[in-house]
Amino acid sequence: MPALRRKIYLSPPHLDVNELKMIHEALQSNWIAPLGPHVDRFEQEIAASVGAKGAVALSSGTAAIHLALRLAGVQPNDKVLCSTLTFVASANPILYERAVPVFIDSEPDSWNMCPSALARACADLERRGELPKAAVVVDLYGQSANMTEITRICSHYGIVVIEDAAEALGALHSGKACGTLGDFGIYSFNGNKIITTSGGGMLVSDDTEALERARFWALQARDPARHYEHSQLGFNYRLSNLLASVGRGQLVNLDRKVMLRRQIFQRYVDRLSHLPGVSFMPETIGDRSTRWLTALTVDQAEANVSNIDLLNALERVDIEARPVWKPLHRQPLFDGYAYYPYSEEQSVSDELFSQGICLPSGSGLTEEEQNEVIDTILEVFEKGNQAFRQKGDWR
Structure with missing residues (x-):
């Protein structure tokens, strides 16, 4: 075995x-x-x-x-x-x-x-x-x-x-x-x-x-x-x-660990950014992120899969992933406290929570391990789109 x-x-x-x-x-x-x-x-x-x-x-x-x-x-x-x-x-x-x-x-x-x-x-x-x-x-x-x-x-x-x-x-x-x-x-x-x-x-x-x-x-x-x-x-x-x-x-x-996490982030981008509905956490111009965690969002309407689908699939093969933080204004502990949204029409943090996922990003992650994460995600997208095509809705 x-x-x-x-x-x-x-x-x-x-x-x-x-x-x-x-x-x-x-x-x-x-x-x-x-x-x-x-x-x-x-x-x-x-x-x-x-x-x-x-x-x-x-x-x-x-x-x-x-x-x-x-x-x-x-x-x-x-x-x-x-x-x-x-x-x-x-x-x-x-x-x-x-x-x-x-x-x-x-x-x-x-x-x-x-x-x-x-x-x-x-x-x-x-x-x-x-x-x-x-x-x-x-x-x-x-x-x-x-x-x-x-x-x-x-x-x-x-x-x-x-x-x-x-x-x-x-x-x-x-x-x-x-x-x-x-x-x-x-x-x-x-x-x-x-x-x-x-x-x-x-x-x-x-x-x-x-x-x-x-x-x-x-x-x-x-x-x-x-x-x-x-x-x-x-x-x-x-x-x-x-x-x-x-x-x-x-x-x-420290510098080496930051470099490794940034390299891990870039490999995810290189392999997954072409997928429909996938957007990675931006890095603002003039700044350098540590990419402590690689975070991305999945728009289910475009992707035909959700962040929850990805979380479940990764969990089944013993890969730890997490949703983006649930906003504190939605936490029971802070019920009733004031919240100022991005605009009257939009709460960005709620949107990120509903679509976001964090992928394995440790500086000790090997390329082989990262490829397992990536392959699992690609498989979920392929299955999701196959099911969509079978419904006759594929464009």
């Missing part, structure tokens, strides 16, 4: 020899707690890599968003603007602070926060005397939002910009690193991200004084005293030295 092939995952970790060397060094030093030389070096190396003045290594990207919201001065009942087409972790910290999320639709050009919808929301909320304290702007699937226009709008209204670049470490907007385009930037090092620490995140900023406050809060806000003294609310949010060593080992290969 032929050997069973391993499952093809969406975005698994991609490890090398560097990580083992760094972990061994951390273990030998006996520094495995949420402090240590690898944490310090990891912060310095990330800051240098993206061109930020400072960084704080944390237990997750979610923790980084939470601390950024606190640094922005968000209080209970304050409004916070947030991209709707994203993972729930982008908005959950808003609720941690008992603030009120206001969701903003995507634009077709980037799939990210729509500047015109953002401007409408800001003007509307200003008229009500409810101007938001902060905006959480997501760089979806490694593609930068239109941060030039978004930061211009937010600056006009005095809104702190928190750039959720969890999926965009290594991406560029107008030549500048994603995560450094707002007041605070967020990276995630979850196991499925471009580089991983198993679990972790980073808060970056040019405001080094604010970063020191975040570092203080992340260590349970322990005041300087011989005994344990606490005058502020703190959190157990620091990254361990052991995990930071993994991140340092991963970071040296």
